[in-house]
Amino acid sequence: MTALTIKNLNVWFGAHHDRVDAVRGANFEVQVGESFGLVGESGSGKSTILKAITGLAPTWSGDISVEGTPLSGAKRDRAFYKTVQMVFQDPYASLHPRHTVDQVLSETLQLHGFKDIDTRVVKLLDDVGLGGKFRFRYPHQISGGQRQRVAVARALAGEPDILLLDEPTSALDVSVQAEILNLLTDLRDEHKLTYLMVSHDLPVIGHMCDRLAVMKDGEIVEVMDSEDLRQGTAKHDYSRSLLAASAAA
Amino acid sequence: MSNITSHDQSWRAWLMTDAPTSRRHARLANLYQGWLTLRGNSMAMFGLGILLALLLIALFAPLLSPHDPFTQSLSNRLQPLGSEGHLLGTDSLGRDILSRLIYGSRITLYIVALVALIAPVAGLLVGTVAGYAGGWTDTILMRITDIFLAFPRLVLALAFVAALGAGIENAVLAISLTAWPPYARIARAETLTIRSADYISAIRLQGAGALRIITKHIWPLCISSLIVRVTLDMAGIILAAAGLGFLGLGAQPPSPEWGAMISEGRRFILDHWWVATVPGLAIFTVSLAFNLLGDGLRDVLDPKDGSQ
Numbered sequence: 357m358t359a360l361t362i363k364n365l366n367v368w369f370g371a372h373h374d375r376v377d378a379v380r381g382a383n384f385e386v387q388v389g390e391s392f393g394l395v396g397e398s399g400s401g402k403s404t405i406l407k408a409i410t411g412l413a414p415t416w417s418g419d420i421s422v423e424g425t426p427l428s429g430a431k432r433d434r435a436f437y438k439t440v441q442m443v444f445q446d447p448y449a450s451l452h453p454r455h456t457v458d459q460v461l462s463e464t465l466q467l468h469g470f471k472d473i474d475t476r477v478v479k480l481l482d483d484v485g486l487g488g489k490f491r492f493r494y495p496h497q498i499s500g501g502q503r504q505r506v507a508v509a510r511a512l513a514g515e516p517d518i519l520l521l522d523e524p525t526s527a528l529d530v531s532v533q534a535e536i537l538n539l540l541t542d543l544r545d546e547h548k549l550t551y552l553m554v555s556h557d558l559p560v561i562g563h564m565c566d567r568l569a570v571m572k573d574g575e576i577v578e579v580m581d582s583e584d585l586r587q588g589t590a591k592h593d594y595s596r597s598l599l600a601a602s603a604a605a
Numbered sequence: 606m607s608n609i610t611s612h613d614q615s616w617r618a619w620l621m622t623d624a625p626t627s628r629r630h631a632r633l634a635n636l637y638q639g640w641l642t643l644r645g646n647s648m649a650m651f652g653l654g655i656l657l658a659l660l661l662i663a664l665f666a667p668l669l670s671p672h673d674p675f676t677q678s679l680s681n682r683l684q685p686l687g688s689e690g691h692l693l694g695t696d697s698l699g700r701d702i703l704s705r706l707i708y709g710s711r712i713t714l715y716i717v718a719l720v721a722l723i724a725p726v727a728g729l730l731v732g733t734v735a736g737y738a739g740g741w742t743d744t745i746l747m748r749i750t751d752i753f754l755a756f757p758r759l760v761l762a763l764a765f766v767a768a769l770g771a772g773i774e775n776a777v778l779a780i781s782l783t784a785w786p787p788y789a790r791i792a793r794a795e796t797l798t799i800r801s802a803d804y805i806s807a808i809r810l811q812g813a814g815a816l817r818i819i820t821k822h823i824w825p826l827c828i829s830s831l832i833v834r835v836t837l838d839m840a841g842i843i844l845a846a847a848g849l850g851f852l853g854l855g856a857q858p859p860s861p862e863w864g865a866m867i868s869e870g871r872r873f874i875l876d877h878w879w880v881a882t883v884p885g886l887a888i889f890t891v892s893l894a895f896n897l898l899g900d901g902l903r904d905v906l907d908p909k910d911g912s913q
Contacts (some may be wrong), residue, residue, distance in 0.1 A: 412806055437812040450803035454825045456631050467811045489624040492631035497623045514811065561814070568615070 357423070358517050359550040360386040362411070364419035367401070367408045378404040380574045382418075388517075391544065391551040393561035393582070395598070396571035402554040403445070404574075406520045409552075410442055422518065438468065441511040442520040446527040447503035451495040457481070457506050458491045461513060468514040480509040483546075485539060500530035508539065512547065519544075521553040525560065537564060559600040562586055570595045639905045649901020655894035663710040670704035674861045683877045696869060696880050705861035706887055712862045713891060716777055716846045717839055723781035726829045728788020733819050733827060735789070737795025747793065753786040758841075759848055766854040773862070776855040780845050784838065788831055795827045829906035836899030840892030847888055863888050 367379040379401040386392040394402040409411035409420055414430030422439055461477045470476055484505040497502055504550040511519055524538035555561050561568050562585045569579045578592040590596045625631035643649055664671060678699035686694050691703040735746040765779035808822055847864025849855035856862030863884040870881030
């Protein structure tokens with residue numbers, strides 16, 4: 357069964373002569389339990405695909421279906437929010453500056469209709485490797501890595517099947533990046549999650565993902581296994597140059 | 606003694622912690638941090654001191670005032686400052702000015718409190734709804750705001766009072782009706798920047814509706830700048846109320862409203878300057894206090910200053 361199916365997806369912003377086509381004719385499938393990567397330079401439309409899936413980019417055409425259910429427009433129902441969750445790129449921007457960690461998590465749990473909120477908050481913090489002492493802190497009282505852990509905990513609160521990861525480590529220090537990536541790998545095993553991960557960092561994608569799609573200027577130029585990535589056997593010219601650039605760096 | 610100090614210290618440590626143990630603890634610690642910032646601003650503390658004094662004076666007016674503010678004594682009229690039994694002199698009807706000032710503080714606080722409750726709340730509601738909803742809702746609400754903004758404040762207030770009838774309640778209502786549009790504009794501008802923030806997208810992805818997002822996520826961030834704006838506007842509100850009183854459209858005689866007192870004293874300003882000057886100084890002091898406090902609160906509350 358496929359977790360996510362994207363068929364002939366176009367996403368654009370603006371209208372008429374201001375129109376920018378951010379994604380053109382994207383096709384890919386993500387199997388249940390798989391970890392799928394989207395790679396490309398900034399501006400290649402990777403994050404826009406996530407936005408279209410979540411309804412944050414309302415102007416799109418084509419077919420998106422989640423676990424066999426097709427989506428339309430910008431409206432998403434409760435079942436969608438229960439199935440798909442997202443971790444944002446910048447943990448400094450994705451947490452409300454005036455809400456404590458406890459408020460963030462308990463409000464999310466409340467929205468998903470859970471009753472045993474207190475025990476669940478403690479368990480979520482535990483799951484993402486944050487102790488109880490972080491529970492009543494404000495975002496400005498914790499570090500970037502800890503914030504991203506809170507953001508991951510929030511995404512997991514509704515017990516989703518699919519997690520969309522929008523460059524979850526690019527705003528963090530190198531030393532913290534590895535921690536968050538390991539956390540995500542562990543959580544995927546524990547909760548049997550499907551990942552759709554966006555990154556411009558090839559080693560990260562190679563480490564995290566089973567398959568990946570390479571994007572350039574809004575189009576997917578190649579879908580390949582991460583084994584190919586590690587071997588350096590890309591078919592498309594652009595993928596090869598991306599690999600070479602990454603190896604040089 | 607040392608026992609008390611160590612007790613104080615433990616309280617401070619409890620409030621200064623960066624690892625609060627409960628929701629209440631986290632909130633108190635946050636408030637305490639804000640209080641420390643405010644306390645560091647001596648001008649703001651000066652303003653706060655004046656306002657607290659005003660509050661106490663209004664509360665204990667019957668105990669503090671040496672005379673009845675309404676008792677007339679025509680044989681004793683227009684006594685100068687420092688005359689026997691009348692520290693600030695008497696007005697044209699022989700009423701003690703100090704007592705009238707003290708009772709007038711109640712009216713001032715009443716006006717300020719009512720306007721501060723009505724105008725920012727109305728502005729916040731209009732501004733955040735317009736900013737968050739966008740589209741037609743935004744256009745309609747903001748054009749209404751523009752219409753209100755286009756009139757000079759006192760003229761519009763005059764028109765309202767003239768339509769509703771003179772009196773302190775109607776003056777408050779008129780001032781509130783003219784005071785809300787700037788708040789709506791601020792709230793809308795704030796909402797526009799907040800609306801596209803990741804934390805709003807994040808809570809939308811949890812299935813939160815517009816009502817919850819506006820009240821629980823946008824309001825807390827708008828309120829701080831509104832509070833600052835309200836304290837800075839207080840001076841203007843007091844002056845507007847005084848202006849209406851001065852024109853005879855606010856508080857009615859013999860009510861000891863400060864603006865009305867100035868208006869009465871105006872007739873004798875050349876020979877008996879204190880009758881108009883003393884209430885004028887009172888208005889000035891309270892306005893200044895609100896301004897100073899507003900400046901200090903901005904340092905504490907404005908999230909853009911990076912204090913959070």
